[in-house]
Amino acid sequence: MVLALDRGCVLGCAVSIRSLLENADPHVPIRIHVICDGVGDTTRARLARSSQGAHPDAEMLFHDLDPGPVSGLTQSKLIPRSAYAKLLLDRLIPTSVSRLIFIDCDLLFERDAHVLWNTDLGERTVGATRNGGPEETRSHAERLHLPEPQYFNSGVLLVDLDRWRDLDVASRALGAARRFNTRLILHDQDALNVALACDWTPIDDLWNAWVILPDLDPEAPTVLHFMGAPKPWDADCDRPFVDRFYGYLDRTDFAGWRPWNPVGIGALLRRTRRRVPYLPGAVRLVRDRLSPPTP
Secondary structure (H helix, E strand, C coil), X not given: CEEEECHHHHHHHHHHHHHHHHCCCCCCCEEEEEEECCCCHHHHHHHHHHCCCCCCCEEEEEEECCCHHHCCCCCCCXXXXXXXXXXXXXXXXXXXXXXXXXXCCCEEECCCHHHHHCCXXXXXXXXXXXXXXXXXXXXXXXXXXXXXXXXXXXXXXEEEHHHHHHCXXXXXXXXXXXXXXXXXXXXXXXXXXXXXXXXXXXXXXHHCEECCCCCCCCCCCCEEECCCCCCCCCCXXXXXXXHHHHHHHCCCCCCCCCCCCHHHHHHHHHHHHHHCCCHHHHHHHHHHHHCCCCC
């Protein structure tokens, strides 16, 4: 299992890991690789303690994200630099690893990840869920000039890492990210869809169930994805399943934490901050629009 985080999603990472371990087969060993961007030793130690007692045979390893390969790539408040770590899996994860599951830090597992790990990829590099319905898929495919109307969500990825290395997916994805740059809307996800066009296989939507879906069965064993904003740890979050998030959080080293929100002030500040434009992105967009087109 692989996750990537910065200081803004530590709580989400703790819950993703804790829920994954509690719902995994206790007889199958799990190794978790955590790729860190600006996350210090104290926080790493708290994340390690957060997994204790959740699984009888789990190991957690930490890696640093080298910002060099992703420098200059477009970012936003919601999608930070650490999101690009998933483009560099073959460079960050040991060569002894041939298959892995990458998960975002805003997930809550209530299924056994080992079942997903054993899924047949059918000679494809990645397994993933489709990102929305036919119209949304077609829109993304046209925007990125994909050869077929197919587009996946990168919140949960089953990866044949040997094939990934052989096809040099990292270089292809980084090239796509630099080529599209400010035209990227979903950043790392867009870049991977370009690099892996027609080279992914759909997996069951229950492995990446968006909490915003109106027909989501609360009793079904799913992997809940708190995609977009607000996140469960935001003071203004009123999404479904937030109580489950805090149920798992209270079994980690962050037990008892709740967002600061006296008389609703925290929620108001969070909503206001979210509406303020992301300054580096706005400056980059204006600069690109004013620059003459490349011949």
